[in-house]
Amino acid sequence: MAHEPAPSLYAAQEPVFPRKVKGFYRTFKWWIMAVTLGIYYLTPWIRWDRGPNLPDQAVLVDMANRRFYFFWIEIWSHEFYFVAGLLIMAGLGLFLFTSALGRVWCGYTCPQTVWTDLFILVERWIEGDRNARVRLWKGKWTARKWRLRITKWTIWLVIAMATGGAWVFYFADAPTLLRDLVTLSAHPAANITILILTLTTFIFGGFMREQVCIYMCPWPRIQAAMMDPDTITVAYREWRGEPRGKKRDGTAGDCIDCMACVNVCPVGIDIRDGQQMECITCALCIDACDDVMARIGKPRGLIDYLALSDEEAERAGAQPRPLWQHVLRLRTIIYTAMWAAIGLGLVYALFIRSDIELTVSPVRNPTFVLQSDGSIRNIYDVRLRNKLGDDRQFHLSLISDDILRIELEGLGRELAIDVPANETILQRVYVTARPQDPAASRNSTPLRLWVEDLGSGDKASWDTIFNGRESQ
Amino acid sequence: MADRKVDEETGVDTTGHSWDGIQELNNPLPRWWLWTFYLTIIWGIGYTIAYPAWPMVSGATAGVLGWSARGTVANDIAEHDGQNANLVTALLQADMTTLPENADLNRYAVARGGAVFRAQCSQCHGSGAAGATGYPNLLDDDWLWGGEMEQIIYSVTHGIRNEVDPDAHWSQMPAFGDIFTKEETAATVEYLVSLSSSEFDATLAEEGATLFLDNCAACHGDNAMGDRAVGAPNLADAIWLYGGDREALTYSVENARFGVMPAWGQRLSEEDVRAVSAYVHALGGGE
Numbered sequence: 001m002a003h004e005p006a007p008s009l010y011a012a013q014e015p016v017f018p019r020k021v022k023g024f025y026r027t028f029k030w031w032i033m034a035v036t037l038g039i040y041y042l043t044p045w046i047r048w049d050r051g052p053n054l055p056d057q058a059v060l061v062d063m064a065n066r067r068f069y070f071f072w073i074e075i076w077s078h079e080f081y082f083v084a085g086l087l088i089m090a091g092l093g094l095f096l097f098t099s100a101l102g103r104v105w106c107g108y109t110c111p112q113t114v115w116t117d118l119f120i121l122v123e124r125w126i127e128g129d130r131n132a133r134v135r136l137w138k139g140k141w142t143a144r145k146w147r148l149r150i151t152k153w154t155i156w157l158v159i160a161m162a163t164g165g166a167w168v169f170y171f172a173d174a175p176t177l178l179r180d181l182v183t184l185s186a187h188p189a190a191n192i193t194i195l196i197l198t199l200t201t202f203i204f205g206g207f208m209r210e211q212v213c214i215y216m217c218p219w220p221r222i223q224a225a226m227m228d229p230d231t232i233t234v235a236y237r238e239w240r241g242e243p244r245g246k247k248r249d250g251t252a253g254d255c256i257d258c259m260a261c262v263n264v265c266p267v268g269i270d271i272r273d274g275q276q277m278e279c280i281t282c283a284l285c286i287d288a289c290d291d292v293m294a295r296i297g298k299p300r301g302l303i304d305y306l307a308l309s310d311e312e313a314e315r316a317g318a319q320p321r322p323l324w325q326h327v328l329r330l331r332t333i334i335y336t337a338m339w340a341a342i343g344l345g346l347v348y349a350l351f352i353r354s355d356i357e358l359t360v361s362p363v364r365n366p367t368f369v370l371q372s373d374g375s376i377r378n379i380y381d382v383r384l385r386n387k388l389g390d391d392r393q394f395h396l397s398l399i400s401d402d403i404l405r406i407e408l409e410g411l412g413r414e415l416a417i418d419v420p421a422n423e424t425i426l427q428r429v430y431v432t433a434r435p436q437d438p439a440a441s442r443n444s445t446p447l448r449l450w451v452e453d454l455g456s457g458d459k460a461s462w463d464t465i466f467n468g469r470e471s472q
Numbered sequence: 473m474a475d476r477k478v479d480e481e482t483g484v485d486t487t488g489h490s491w492d493g494i495q496e497l498n499n500p501l502p503r504w505w506l507w508t509f510y511l512t513i514i515w516g517i518g519y520t521i522a523y524p525a526w527p528m529v530s531g532a533t534a535g536v537l538g539w540s541a542r543g544t545v546a547n548d549i550a551e552h553d554g555q556n557a558n559l560v561t562a563l564l565q566a567d568m569t570t571l572p573e574n575a576d577l578n579r580y581a582v583a584r585g586g587a588v589f590r591a592q593c594s595q596c597h598g599s600g601a602a603g604a605t606g607y608p609n610l611l612d613d614d615w616l617w618g619g620e621m622e623q624i625i626y627s628v629t630h631g632i633r634n635e636v637d638p639d640a641h642w643s644q645m646p647a648f649g650d651i652f653t654k655e656e657t658a659a660t661v662e663y664l665v666s667l668s669s670s671e672f673d674a675t676l677a678e679e680g681a682t683l684f685l686d687n688c689a690a691c692h693g694d695n696a697m698g699d700r701a702v703g704a705p706n707l708a709d710a711i712w713l714y715g716g717d718r719e720a721l722t723y724s725v726e727n728a729r730f731g732v733m734p735a736w737g738q739r740l741s742e743e744d745v746r747a748v749s750a751y752v753h754a755l756g757g758g759e
Contacts, residue, residue, distance in 0.1 A: 007476060007485045011500035208504075215502055365600030369756065372614040372709035374668075379611070379756060409754055410572040418575075426579075430756055435710075 013211060015137060016268035018120055019130035019260075023287025032108050033117055041162065044169035048072075051389035053421045061171050065422075073350065074387065085346045089339055096335035098226035100327045101305075102233030106219065106280035112212050113280060115163070115205040116266065119156055126152040130263055156206045157198070164197030210267035214278050224277065229309035230326045234281045236261075236272045236303050239315035244272075254298050261285035261303055271303055356394065356419075357385040358451045360429075360462040367467045374435035378466050382427045384451060386419040392453050394419050398431065400447035402439040404466060405432045416454075431466055442468040556580070560743050568621045571750055578750065585751025588744045592736065601755050606714055606731055611756045614711040617641050618700045619759040625749040629737035632703070637735035643702045648687070649726030656683055661721045667696055667708040668716065 048058035048071055055062065060069040066077035075082050097104050106113060127133050127148050136145055168190045169177060180186035181194075204212050213220060227233065241255030255272065262270050264284045269276050271285045289303040310320035363379035371377055386392050396415045398406040407413055409428035419425055431447065433440035445466040452459045477486045479495055489496040520526060523535040534540075553560075559580045572578050590599060596607045603609035608616060617627050630639040648657060663680025666672040684696065691704040698706035705713060714720055714729050723729075737745055752758070 007498060007500065009487070009498060009500055010503040010506050012503050211502060211504065215505065363600070365598075366602035366611070369602070369609070369611040370710055371612050372706065372711050374710035377612075377756065409756065410578070428754065428756070 014268055016210060016266065017130045017133045017137070017263075018266045018284070019263040019288075020124060021264040021284050021288045021291070023284075023290055025283035025287050029108060029117065029282070029284075033114050036109060036114055037118070041166045044166065044174040050074075053389050055173060057173055059170060060173075063171060076385075076387065079353075082346060082350070085342055089342050089346075092335055092339040092342070094223075095226055096332055096339060098223045099228070099231060099335065100332045102227060102231050103220075103223050103279070103281040106213065106223070107234075107282040110219075110280075112204060112217070113266075113282065115159075115201060116209050118159065119205040119209075120266065122155050122159070123152055126155070153202075153206070156202055160198040160201035160205070161194065163201045164194040167197050168193050210278065213267060213280055220277050228331070229312075230307050230329055232305050232307055232323070232326055233275070234271065234279065234283055234286060234303065235275065235306050235308060235311055237301070237306070237311060237314065238272070238274075239311070241272065241302050254293070254302050256292070256296065258292055260288040260292050264288040275308070354458055354460050355387045355456070356392070356451060356453050356458045356460055357387070358449065358460050358462055359383045359385075360449055360464050362464050367471050368469070370469075371432070374440075375432050376435075376440040376468055377430055377432045380429040380431065380449070380464065382429045382449065382451075382462075383424050384417060384419050384427060385424040386421060386453075388421060388453075388456070390421050392419050392421075392455055393417065395452045395454055396427075396429065397450045397452070398447055399450065400439070400445060400466070402442075402445050402466075403433065403437045404439055404445070404447060405434075406430070407432065433466065433468065439466055440468050441470060443470040444468065563743050563746055566746075568625060568746060568749070571621065572754070578754075581747045581750035582754050584744070585747035585749065588740065588748040589751050592740070593748065596733075601752070606729065608713060608731075609711070610752050612711060613757045613759075614706065614709060615700065615757065615759070616698075616703045616705055616713075619753070619757050621749060621753050621758065623700075624752050624758075625745060627733070628745050628749050628752075629735065631735035631737075632733040633730060634732055634735050636738065640735055641703055643691070643704065644730060645691070645704075645728040647726060647728040651687070652683070652725070657722055657725050660684055660688070660725055661718050664696070664707055664721055665716075665718060668710055 043059050044057065046058035047056050048069070049056055050069070054074075055069060057069065058071050060067075062069065068075040068083065094105055123133065127136055136148065139145060165181070172187075172190070177186060177190060181190065208216075241253045243251065243253055244255035244257045245252050246256055261272070262268075262285075264287070265271070266282060266284065267278045267280060269278045271279065283305070285303050286301075286305070290300040293300050293302055306320070307326045310326075313320055359382070361381040361383075363381060367378075369377040369379065382396070384394050386394070394417045396406065396408065396417065398404060406415065407430045408415060408417065409430065411417070417425070417427055429449070433445075439445040445468065446463065447466050448461050448463050450459060450461045475488075477488050477495075478484070479486050479497055482497065485498040487496045487498045520533075521535070522537045523539055524532050525535065526533040559577060562574075562577050563581055566574065566577060571581060589597075589601065593601075597603050597610055598607070601610040608614075613619070615623070617623060617632070627641060630637045630641065632641045633644075634640045648660075652660065659676050659680035660683045661680065662673050662676040663678075663684050666674075666677040666680075684692075685694065688696070691699055691702050692707055693699055693704070696707040698704045712720070713731075714724050736748070740748070
């Protein structure tokens, strides 16, 4: 037995040179790339009129003022649960799609996949298809190689910079920020963000590629737990393809071992080895194999979207179960129900939202104040929020079963407060019970504070407690 | 180098390590990951040179960038002060009696005053300004020296009965323990109780009323309503600084209790005095 040295504990990256491929899934992926990148690059430039006091950018994360604008929806920082709800929906949606259709997120819409696809497109355009690229990679660093490499890297850098550049436009007024960026007067945070995102896009899309998916991303591990034998995924019909080879004695399977599926794979695996952690289910091997099958006059679908349970059924000569039976099963129904429940809850919460709000913090240090005439006063810090685009006058009032008197700091018995557009103001409110009133001596008396915008008629209320002498 | 060994079960290379027949498989880490690890070490070393890090005998290395957390705070404060410079100027020039009409400036003054109050005043008056026995409650409508803005500013600036500011409010009640007999004290106390309570000995209180008129009314007023000019408390209202039961009143009459407050004008900046006065005025009792 020959003595082979033990392999290193560290493995070098195996370069992958995906070959060009044409077909249904490739075309579908081009469309998805165009739409997702289009949304990403163009969204910040959509304008949306919100009146004179608010930004006119349709989608804007306004960190400085703690607002999130999404077309007609405006999320304040205290309403962040909407964003949390959307994130939960995104998570559940990912579970749903993964359990039904495998890693479609990875294969079609993940930014890493989309940008890598774009970078490979540029690479192929500059350096040629797979064989030319392999030759170039193996060849010496001639002037031509330098020229091609530098051209490619330059275009990558431009795309990367546009990527980082588009990101910052979501956080500030896009036209203003673009002007500042061009005149080099933009805030350092914008420049640093662009620099970081340019570098990560350049490195991840140009050089790391499948390494990001295999070693850096947690999703492959998590998504594997979402899949089961009913999940529709990219698989090889082993019963049909094996034994592979070019034998013509009638015993050979359909697979002619042309390696087309391996050559087009962006992560450099062989789908015929079965389900693998590295596979992002981009479906390009399906296109490649279908092309070959058509040329040798065999039916398409040697490599295809299929459920692993069907592969076994077909092997045994049985009919595969219909698609809807794979997709509609308890697991996917539960995911869909949870997803929809949260979605409906968010929509409901969005519709019952008032344009004016109040929150009341009773001052409990001390619990009450004894006035010189023996009456008992409670103090409340009331925050009044005007979410409308113009200044409003709010009217405060109090409802209780007992006699209580409301006054405002600085305004006395005048209960109208001016609240500027898009602002929250703090108003100190005094509620007083005369010595002879029951509320003055009782432990606690419930009361409700109302705020009304006299202009629009919008109302909001808050229930709280009045502490009497016995509360001490 | 050791020979290559392959685990028969999995077909994966082993490291050659074996414990009780359990072999360690070798699924190699990507080499770039190793480089990243080395890079973080180099970064870490650079970081400890650039920033304060290595503990020495006294203190730690300062770092070549000269950064410090304290310096950052100082910069933030300076920046903040710069942003508020206009408000401070406006506060210093403002007519304090009409301050609440200027909503923005008032908000700034009250917020700033709240910070000053919690740092300087809360030790005696309490963090909620509710006071304690002997330390006036600033939330109510009862004032010893007046609750108008200018009066509050005066009290804050010069303080009460301190030795350092000649303009400090000053008044002192005699200790009637040396002047009254026990019976006279008891009668006076009964009269004081009668002013704000319905349960009292009418005969005794009537006797006390005479004693009060002769001895106390000069400062506390004929109706015991007090006199803010001399800081004499209103004895006819519901509020007692040292307690309103007979025992506490007897002690007060016999020993004459009073408090002391520093002259904050000597310790705080003018804008802080104005701000804390605005804050106290806006607590609920401001007049």
